[in-house]
Each structure stands twice: as structure tokens, then as C-alpha cells.
Amino acid sequence: MIGVAPPAYDPAAPTTAHTLPVGAPATVRAYVAELFRRHRRAFLLLIAVNTVAVVSSMAGPYLLGGLVERVSDGARELHLGVTVAFFLLALAVQAVFVREVRLRGAILGERMLADLREDFLVRSVGLPPGVLERAGTGDLLSRITTDIDRLANAMREAVPQLAIGVVWVALLLGGLVVTAPPLAAAVLLALPLLVVGCRWYFRRAPAAYRSESAGYAAVAAALAETVDAGRTVEAHRLGARRVELSERRIKEWTAWERYTLWLRSVLFPVINVTHVTVLASVLMVGGVFVLQGWLGVGQLTTGALIAQMLVDPVGLILRWYDELQVAQVSLARLVGVRDIEPDAGDPATAPDGRDVHADRVHFGYVEGVDVLRRVSLEVAPGTRLALVGPSGAGKSTLGRLLAGIYAPREGRITLGGAELSRMPAERVRSHVALVNQEHHVFVGSLRDNLLLARPDAVDAELWAALGAVDADGWARALEEGLDTDVGSGGLALTPAQAQQIALARLVLADPHTLVLDEATSLLDPRAARHLERSLARVLDGRTVVAIAHRLHTAHDADVIAVVENGRISELGSHGELVAADGAYAALWRSWHG
């Protein structure tokens, strides 16, 4: 059997639930239209420059045609000097403008690409915190890396090159019509084959290339994981399986390579035959016309040479067209972020006071499944409340509701009498901050890492904040001080130092209420104890809701709430709960011995 069927396994198929929307065709179209409008001038300029370049490129065939005509007629005066001078002039113009075309194309492409990636990040950082908590950052991350990467080629090359190619073909055909209309008609003889072949190809190609590149990325990803997990792989004796996995990925990838190779094995002959058919039909039809005396030899020569020139722009269009189709999918994913409504909140809603109140709150992530049921709670200003309970009981969810990240399905959560879920995110965070185990240290200077909490802070304030969390010791020892580059690629900070930076940010942001979700859980116990002393200083005077996973945190709290199965089962101070001899008391005894 001739032909290759597409492989059954598609590495580009999504495996995890898409949590963020993908742009609808209308949204994508509107975005593209806007992008074009923004760069209309640059587009028009590119086309103008390109027109000059193509027209001057046709001077050669035209002038040679004239010479051929006169030589074959045996004319006495050839005006060779003048012709060659024209030739040289046209060549100079062509060279200059070809350079301009490449350059203008790149400038335009780079502008559009820069617009696109900056737009996307602007949108991303405006996403509501609730959407981020729910969706995680993985999907967003793959959009800003993989999809921007794919679009880069399309914007940088495909869009300008296609614009150039289309104009180029049109002008060459126009040149043929001007030289001799019958020759232009001869070109059309080759058209049906090209159209049929390309339709067949472009229906299959974009998806196949997407799968192929996903397959190749999977080969590299498998190896990267083996390397990253070196110790685990060795400890569990997974070496042979990892080699096997890598080879399976290679098999999957090459199966797609084989399929796309088959697609091209159909497309290539079509293009080749088209090119030669164009040239041959021009020569044969034109030749017959010349023999009949309807056309001059010079016209035929010019026509044949122009037909030969069609190879380049046609190749250009075919080369970049599928890139554009692949880019469409990526664009839809990027533009999709625009479809998420930024939760505007009600600017009029402002808290009056600092007490936090939850009133008969119900909440669930999925419809019909409530994670929290009828939870009521009151936290007076300056109180320390500890939430304890088994994993999955709903402590973290309750913490996020109290921090205003999610809105309750039923019931109300208020801060100073104002409903948290109706305030803009920017206002909520000036009052309440959620501190979780994610101690992200951003790529950049130590200063940038602190400034984000209070952009107008001066260095003295930054040092004071570092001092407040016991971090000024190591920070002062840094050779470049606040200018030291940290984060991935920069100075590697220990988890404890990263945690201290997170705490210093809190000192700078200065919210009066903090929700701590296992803030020190990823640290080794000794560092955690050291940090808790810094933490104590930061917490001083603030209202604190601590999701406690170490019992001594609970021990220090004013109030302990035991969360079990979506409800608060025990509530009281340490002493009261130990005396009550319930679940908490049992746990405490085994902890403290």
C-alpha cells in the first residue's frame, strides 16, 4: 500500500484538564484585526518596498528579451551600452530594495511579536487570584513558553514573508500579462494540479506538525526528567525503564516524522511538476504563438525567464503557510486569556474595622460537592486562630476564603463589615495577605524581590524589613547587597532564606490580617524553628489565621479550630481543648509524649 496513515498516538493531545479558556474564532479574528490596524503603516511600507524590489527584478528578463528580439531580427543598432546601463541601474535598485524588504519585514514582525507577548503578560498578571488558585500556573506557563515560541516564528517570518510572497507572485503574473497576455494564460494550465495538491496537504499538515513537534519535545522532556530525578531513578533502579521510556518516545516522535515526510512526499512532486509545467507551457504555448507570428521571440524569452522566477515566491508561500496555520492554534490559546473576565469588584465596598467574620459559609470547587459546610467563625482583631485537622478536611479552603481568594457559594465572609468577595483584589490584599508554602524568589535583584510589596520603598526601609526577619545578616554579607541577582540563574538561596524574603515582603506590605497556610512546611525542622522566631516578630499585633501542621503552632494560638470533614468540630483554646479530651487532646498527647 502506498501512503502512510497518521500514527494512532498523538503527543499533542491534551492530558490534563484545560483550566483556562481557549479563544473563540471571533476573539482571535478581532485580535488579529486589531494587530493589523496597529501596524498598518508598517505593512503598507513593506508592500511598497517589496513592489519596487520585484518590479526592478523583472528588468533583467525584459531587457534580455529586447536584445534577443533585435539580435534575432539582425538589427544593426543594439544600444548595448544603454541597455547594460539600465540593467546595472535596475540591479542596484533591486539589491537596495531587497535589503529593505528583509529589514522592514523583520522590523514589522518583531514589533507584532513584542506587542503580542507583552499583551499576554499584561493580561496574565491581571487574572483574578481565584482563577489562579484554581487553575494553577501550569497551563499559563505552557502558554507563555511553548505558544509564544511557536508564534515567534509565525510573526517574525511567516506573516511578513507571506505578505512578500503574495505581492511577488501577483507582480510577476502582472509582468507576464504586460509582456504577453497569452503567456499569463499558459501559466494557469499548471494551476489545477497545484490547488488540488495543496488542499490535500494543508488539510493534514498543521495538525501533523503540531503532533510532530510535541513528540520531539516529549523525547527531550523524558530525558530531562531522567536527569532531574537522577537520585530517585538510581535508588528505585528505574534506569532500564527510563531508557525504555526514552525509546518509546523516540518511536512515537519518529512515527510522526514519517507521517509528515509522507505528506511532503506528495507535496514536493506537486510543486516540482507545477514549476516545470509553468515553464514548459509558457515555452510551448508561446513558441507556437511565435511560430504563428502572433508573438515576438523577445517576448517569449522575457516570459520564459519571468515564469522561471515564479519558483521563489511560490516556494515562499508554501513554506510559510502551514507555519501560519500552526500559529493560529497558539494564538487562540494566548488570546483565550483575554476571555476571562477580570473581577472588577465594587470600589465602594471598603472595610470599617478589622474583625473577620464568617457566617454560615458553604463552599465547593465542583458543583454539588461542598468542601465546607455551614462554617461560622469570628476572629477578633489581633487574635491568633489556628486551624488544625487532617489533610483534605478543608482547612486550606477555609483559609483561602478568609483571605478573599474565593467567594463562598452560600453565606458571607466579611472584613470590618464589608464583604470580601465584592472588594477589588488590590484592596483585599492591602488588608489581608495569604502566605503559603510557595516562597517564590523572582529572577532579578534582591531589591526587586522586596520592592514588589511596596514599590515606593527606599533602601533603608528594605533593610529594616530584612532586619525584622533576621535576614540582614546574610544579606549584608552579599557583595552586591540589594543588587545581588537571585532567583533561578542567580545566587541560589536556601529555602529558609527564600522564606525570609517572603516574610520581609509581608513586613513591607503591612497587611493587618495574615492567613498562613503551612508557611514553613517545606523547611527542615531546624530551619523552621529558627524562622518561626522571625515570623513571631512579623505577626506581632496582627490578626493571624494559621493553618497549622505542626502542633506547637496550635499550642501558641489564642483559639484553635479543629476542621474535620468540612465542618468545625472543636473550637477553643489549647487548654480548653486538652481538657475536653477530644481528637485534639489525643493528638497532643502523642506529640508531646
Place this chain on the structure above:
Amino acid sequence: MQIQHLPYPDPGVPDARSGPRFLWWLGRNQLRGQLVSLAWGLLHFGSVSTLPFCVGFAVQAVVERSGARLALAGGLMALACVGNAVGDTFLHRAAVTNWITAAARVQQLLARKATQLGSALTRRVAAGEVVAVSTGDVEKIGWFVEAVSRFTAAAVTIVLVCIGLVVYQPALGVVVAVGLPVLAVAVLPLLPRATRRADFQREKAGYATELASDTVAGLRVLRGIGGEELFLARYRRASQEVRHAAVRSARMWSLISAIQVLLPGLLLIAVVWYGVQLARQGRITVGELVTVYSSVMILTYPLRHFEEIAMAYSFSRPSAKRAARVLSLERFMDAEGADGGSLGGAGEDARAGSREATHAGSREATRVGELPSGDLYDPATGLLAPSGRLTAVVCGDPDAAGRLAERLGGHPSEKGTSVLLGGVPLDELPLDRARAAVLVQDKDPVLLSGSLRELLDVPASGKVRAEAALAAAQCEDVLAALVQGSLDADDPMDARITERGRSLSGGQRQRLALARSLITDPEVLVLDEPTSAVDSHTEARIAEGLRELRAGRTTVVFTSSPLLLDRADRVVLVHEGEVAAVGVHRELVHKEPRYRAVVTRETEEEAALSGVLNEFDVDELDELDELDEIEETA
């Protein structure tokens, strides 16, 4: 090698002595493919080069008013058309096949090397380099290896056409034959600069991507505390820098394009100028003039291969060098003499068998199929983990605990006295067998991506079912979270775990890793802080589950959590690299202040006290050092 037969059953042993040798080795191993590509390339380029002759022939036929010869020209074109289409398609197929087989071979070599290096990778800078070779260098290496035969075909064609033109029309042919080589090499001097600019642009783009993904990765922090504008402004700056670098790079490439138009154009003009005069003198026909002109136009196509091969080589040379370096890494470069580990790396189970024989001499317990068993004893610290019992180790310094845990598994990165399992030194066992006898789960076990079933499918005794291990590690809520996060999995075993389990919380990851270790069910299981990110409620249940599941097996847990310590048969306090106390939790908590300091929360006074003690220790040490120095100088 055809694509459908990939991967190679055995990718072979590469010549990794240097970059060029590695390229040569790759090319030599696909000699057949190279020859096939060369043959089709000659057909393709040859057919393309006959087109100008056809054009000239047709024009001449028309000039001479000969319909028959015009038809003959048409027939010749049809032939050229077939040769061109077949040649181009099969050249492309051969070239792509060469590229893919070379790339697949390198990827296979890398995968084998990575598993052979195993834990040595994470300790070394090499980790990043292996990945860099796989993601970036393989493509460039494949490109050059493949381009060689294509370039050869193009070069041979150009030489043949020049010879042909000189024979066919000596006067004009000479002009072309002199001009073409100039065209071929004209832009080469500009290429290094252009590629440097392109590299710079890529570097800038890489930085911008890093900033963007870093911002997104920390987005929850940003949204929670502010600073979005600061980071946007920073990204905009980086993004604009990329744009400037790209435009700068485009300036160079556009100059190259202009030269590629200008030089062939000048040659064309020379051909026209000289050719028209010859035609007028009747020395050549009009058809011949058109042929030569058309040839120059068409030959710019094979000529581009000179540029391509120059670029491919300049790109692939550093890539090949890096690949060769990575492929020549050994597990322990600094080890004195041959080390069992450096030969029988993990992942070579199949071949390890034959090698084991050479190591088996020393102890009877290393007989094939039988692993040593008994008490685990570390002579360096005096730590003893009795066979079949649950031993908890408390160590004030987490780094020291990590090193001790690593040593307990044998073949550690720092050589020293070997740990003994049932009297057998683990370091003297082949690596794979030592790992089979003792499983050390380090502080940061990595969850490999894939379905949960794949994650838990590890070499194991087969006596512990996945359900039992998951239950012991308290994974119910993890399973629920996994099902919720996956697209179409109702069975949690089909749910997918993302890379490093990033979609799960720290505590969830720890519990899954623990379940995986429990399924393995090794003779000795060493766990380093297995529940540090798990809440107390769950930790208490895990302690119970662990105890039940490992009943009768040797287990060592490094921890400072009273909930785990309370369930251990035996608790050992390691202080300053030596066993300081042995007992059970309740007893040690009351009797041993140093133990209490690590395990329970220190009060301020205690902290102050231990601070004083530490200072005292340091002073004493300094004095000792001084004494040493005095002794040495004396």
C-alpha cells in the same frame, strides 16, 4: 536504517574523543543513507540544471521557426520534470531519514548515559549540560551530518555544469565558470558575524522567556501581595531588548540577501554584455545565450548549499563538542581504579549479570539471586539498625542526616568506610544489587510524570499491593485531587501526574513518594524526613501505617517528629557524627536534653543555653586547632 525501524536496538558505542570525531562516527554509521542521499541529490540537481538548456533550445527552435524542435524541447522538459520531481522528493526523503536517524541515535545515547550516571548527575554541573545537548544540540548535529551528502551532490553538479558550459559554449562558459566560485564563497565571511548576532538575539529571547515564565510561576505571590507593574515594566524592557537584538540581526541577514541578489546580477550582466556581442558576431546562437543566462539564474539554487554547509558546520561544531563531552562522562571520574558503579550503572540490568561474576568473589552472600540480609551497621557513626525492626534516627544537622542516609545505601558520593548489611560491605556489591538491597528515599524524592499506575510501577518484591501502600501513606485525598485534575480519568490509577508532581502540594507529593517506596518493599528501607510537609493528624496515621506495613522488615527513618519517633522500636540520636544515645522516644525525651532540644520545641532559655554550649564547643575546637598547628610547626 529506515525511520519506521527506529529506535536502534543498540545505538552503539560512540567515538566521543572529540566533537569532529563524534560527527565522523555518526556519518560513518549511516554511510548507506549518505550514499542514497548523494545519488538522489545528483539526479535532482542534474535535472534542474538541464532546464536552462531546454529553455535555450526552445527559444532557438522558435528563432529558427522549427516546430519539430520546439516539440523536442517540450519532450526534454517533460523528462527533466520527471527527473526533478523524483530526484527532489527522494533526496528530501533520504536527507530527512539521515537527519532523524542521527538525531534518534544521539538521543538514545544520551538516555543511556543519563541512567548510567544516575545520582552522579544531580551532584554535578553536568545535569544541565545533558539536557542542553538533548534539547538544542541534537538538531544541529543531525543537520550537519545530513547536509554533507546534499552539499556534495550540489557541489558536484555545479562543477559538472561549469564543465558542460565550457564545452557547450567555451567563451561564455569560462565567464560563468570563473564567476560561480566567487558567488559561492562571497557571503561566507559575513556568516560568522550574522550567526553571532543571531546567537545574541536567542540569548536575549531566552532571558525574556525566563522572565515571563518566572513571573507567571510566581504570579500567585504577585497577585497576593502586589508588584505587578514592577514586573511588567521589567518584562517590557526585556521584550524590547529582544526586538532590538532581532532587528540588529536582521540587518546583517538583509545585507547578505542584498549581496545574494547583487553578485549573481553582476554575473548575469557580464554574461549578457559579452554574450550579445558574441551572438552578433554569430559566434553563438540566441538560444545559447538564453541558456547561459538561464543557467546562471538557476545555479544560485545549488550554490546556496555552500552557505548552508558553512553554517551547519559552524553551528554543529560546538554542539558536537558538548555532546562528545557529555557522552564521555563517567560515574566517578575521580575514583581510584575501577569502581563497580562506573561499570554496572543502573539501567544495565541485562548486561550487569555477566559483570557481577567479577565482583562476586569476595563474599558468599553475593551469589546470583541472593541479596545480603541482617542488621544494617554503619561503622563510621556506630549506627545499628537491627534486622526486622523500625529504627528512627534523630540528627540535629539536617545536612549530616542527608549524608548519613546516603551512606546507608552504599556507593555514596564521598568514599569512606562502607556500611555493612548482614556483615557484607555494601560498597563492594555491584551498584544495582546494593540499590536492590537497600532503598534510600532522600529528602527530595522526585515524582516522575505519567499515570499514577506508571509512577507506582517500580521494581518491587511484589508482596505489597499498591492499594495497601497508598492506604498506609494516607493518600486518599491525593487520589481525589488527581482525579479532579485530570481530563477523563475516573480511576485514580489512570490519573496523570505532572512533572515533579507540581500540581500537588508538598505534603501530597511526600505521601505519594512514600507509597512508591513502600511498594518496592526492599530488605532495608531508609527514609529521610518522609513526612516533613505532612500535617500532624495525617502524620500520626502514616506512622501507624508505616509500622504495620513494614512489620518484620528493616526500616530506618530520619525524623524529628515525635509522632513518628513514638512509633519506632528503637530511637538513635546521632550527634556530631556519632551515636550519642539509644532508647525509645518517651525515655529519651525525659533523660536526654540534647534529644529533647532537637525533638520538642526549644524554649527561649533552652535556645540561649544551647547557644552558649555551641559557642563553648567552638572555642574548644579552636583551641584544639591551635594545638594541632603548634604540633605541626614544631
